């Protein structure tokens with residue numbers, strides 16, 4: 088089978104396009120990666136080319152040795168992923184030590200994987216181990232309201248989680264463990280990758296101050312849906328804050344406890360204190 092005919096490549100490109108339509112990806116902002124299941128790699132094997140050299144990842148991800156990922160390319164625009172998937176994106180194979188990768192498909196114009204590859208791979212490793220292999224998608228985007236929130240609130244997981252949960256009733260059901268927030272850091276390096284992966288041990292969403300969202304999920308739909316929900320809730324927070332800094336009423340701790348009981352969700356205790 089051709090890569091472009093596979094369900095995973097179609098869903099990958101669709102997510103990129105959906106994110107662009109939502110306004111989360113100005114210019115070359117954002118990046119996406121997917122840990123491809125073994126059987127899907129087998130299905131497209133005829134198109135994979137093993138002649139390219141291995142390059143350093145910039146960090147070590149031993150548990151990902153031998154895994155394949157579909158990733159967006161550095162400098163590429165999400166706007167173009169749907170129409171020009173093979174040029175804007177590629178498939179990489181991780182070597183047996185988990186320190187190197189090689190391109191086996193795509194990046195047809197001579198491109199390379201996203202500048203955030205170390206963050207993506209370290210977080211794939213954390214989430215793969217934490218979810219028994221269920222999580223396969225890591226998505227990073229630049230939605231305006233989440234970024235705006237990071238100028239208004241202390242960089243604190245509980246404060247952000249509570250504001251986001253309170254802004255829209257579905258939120259605690261969609262991210263019951265809450266969100267992590269990390270202070271501004273230089274993008275693309277090991278430091279932001281390590282700080283993010285510490286948060287992702289506990290959460291499925293990390294907010295990068297003045298930068299964007301980094302999130303993880305099992306399917307393309309649920310991962311995009313998670314980013315979309317966090318951003319929608321942030322938009323409501325910003326609308327409210329734009330009018331007043333005092334809420335007349337909100338969803339209370341007791342309400343969250345009632346919600347958790349009736350819907351059988353395991354809400355983080357820490358966020359309810």
Ligand code: 2HA
Nearest residue numbers: 115116117118203274
């Ligand atoms: O431009 O979003 O964080 C790609 C990015 C880097």
Ligand code: ZN
Nearest residue numbers: 116117298299
């Ligand atoms: Zn970014």
